[in-house]
Amino acid sequence: MTDINALKTELTSEIEGAGDLQTLDEVRVAVLGKKGRITALMKTLGSMDPEERKTTGAALNALKDEIADLIKSQERALKKQDMDQRLSTEGEDITLSARQAPHGKIHPISQTMEEMVGIFGSMGFTVAEGPDIEDDFHNFTALNFSPGHPAREMQDTFFLPEDDGEEGEYAKKLLRTHTSSVQIRHMESGEPPYKIVCFGRTYRSDYDMTHTPMFHQMEGLFIDKDVNMGHLKGCLTDFVRAYFKLDDLPVRFRPSFFPFVEPGAEVDIGYTKKPDGGIKLGKAPDGQEQQWMEVLGAGMVHPNVLKNCGVDPDEYQGFAFGMGIERLTMLKYGIPDLRTFFECDTRWLEHYGFDPLDRPNTTTR
Numbered sequence: 001m002t003d004i005n006a007l008k009t010e011l012t013s014e015i016e017g018a019g020d021l022q023t024l025d026e027v028r029v030a031v032l033g034k035k036g037r038i039t040a041l042m043k044t045l046g047s048m049d050p051e052e053r054k055t056t057g058a059a060l061n062a063l064k065d066e067i068a069d070l071i072k073s074q075e076r077a078l079k080k081q082d083m084d085q086r087l088s089t090e091g092e093d094i095t096l097s098a099r100q101a102p103h104g105k106i107h108p109i110s111q112t113m114e115e116m117v118g119i120f121g122s123m124g125f126t127v128a129e130g131p132d133i134e135d136d137f138h139n140f141t142a143l144n145f146s147p148g149h150p151a152r153e154m155q156d157t158f159f160l161p162e163d164d165g166e167e168g169e170y171a172k173k174l175l176r177t178h179t180s181s182v183q184i185r186h187m188e189s190g191e192p193p194y195k196i197v198c199f200g201r202t203y204r205s206d207y208d209m210t211h212t213p214m215f216h217q218m219e220g221l222f223i224d225k226d227v228n229m230g231h232l233k234g235c236l237t238d239f240v241r242a243y244f245k246l247d248d249l250p251v252r253f254r255p256s257f258f259p260f261v262e263p264g265a266e267v268d269i270g271y272t273k274k275p276d277g278g279i280k281l282g283k284a285p286d287g288q289e290q291q292w293m294e295v296l297g298a299g300m301v302h303p304n305v306l307k308n309c310g311v312d313p314d315e316y317q318g319f320a321f322g323m324g325i326e327r328l329t330m331l332k333y334g335i336p337d338l339r340t341f342f343e344c345d346t347r348w349l350e351h352y353g354f355d356p357l358d359r360p361n362t363t364t365r
């Protein structure tokens with residue numbers, strides 16, 4: 001018995017002294033393996049007399065179980081120690097820079113519209129909307145284009161099949177040729193004062209370097225009791241200067257005709273020609289000739305248009321303006337060919353587009 005107790009003390013210290021799993025396994029084999037020390041002792045039981053065998057056998061079995069348990073728990077302790085060691089030394093290197101996820105670009109048209117919303121928003125305009133498929137009334141008649149008026153020919157209209165469900169001018173459907181129809185719908189839908197801008201697709205049958213059958217316009221309308229031509233000039237001068245970020249951009253108002261305004265004007269901005277054939281917006285330096293280019297149409301809303309929308313022209317008046325969004329985008333960002341806007345070439349967008357995470361500062365100044 002004392003032998004067994006001594007053996008137990010010895011084995012226990014061997015097991016607890018095993019500093020790693022491999023040493024522990026060697027101890028296990030040396031004790032419990034086929035040729036292990038306890039196994040060898042078990043083998044001696046056969047030569048003992050029955051009484052001795054009984055007590056020694058029970059003691060050896062108990063020792064064997066205890067030692068096996070001890071090895072198990074030492075094994076667990078070593079594994080945990082091993083894991084703790086790895087966790088403290090092996091962690092992921094989170095300082096490694098992340099792989100860049102590809103992200104899309106904002107189309108220059110969207111960018112420009114957002115800039116325009118910012119500028120007109122700061123002047124108190126809100127955004128209105130209207131349908132792309134219009135009827136003859138909203139696109140022409142209400143805007144003071146009389147039937148057969150040559151002005152209707154100014155715009156190469158895409159007509160759609162007549163709508164059986166409606167009558168007269170409302171049955172005649174077309175793709176809107178300008179966003180001026182939104183002025184009409186807006187005035188029909190509520191009471192003055194009106195102060196809106198609207199953005200949208202417009203359609204004319206035309207295709208070359210500066211014309212596409214679909215393009216975008218922006219329209220503005222400001223009607224109140226005392227809105228005058230001075231307000232029109234101030235508003236549009238401020239707009240083009242804020243949009244092009246040129247405080248002294250020369251602006252010129254030139255008389256022009258649109259059936260829905262009286263008087264009507266075209267707005268020009270000043271530029272100079274560069275020796276390389278390009279252009280530079282701004283005031284011409286001394287000795288150089290000031291050049292002008294048209295950027296938008298405007299005017300005081302014609303009394304007939306107000307009447308057509310149920311607004312009393314003796315009480316209310318105001319101005320409207322309209323412009324091509326692509327044209328202003330091309331000028332500001334130096335994009336030479338209008339057609340490329342709609343070719344859906346991702347390389348073009350990669351080059352001319354805007355980073356979605358880098359939105360424009362949309363305030364005026």
Ligand code: PHE
Pocket residue numbers: 177178179180219258261297298299320321322323
């Ligand atoms: N609707 C005109 C066009 O498309 C532009 C315009 C709008 C002119 C409002 C005057 C006033 O050419």
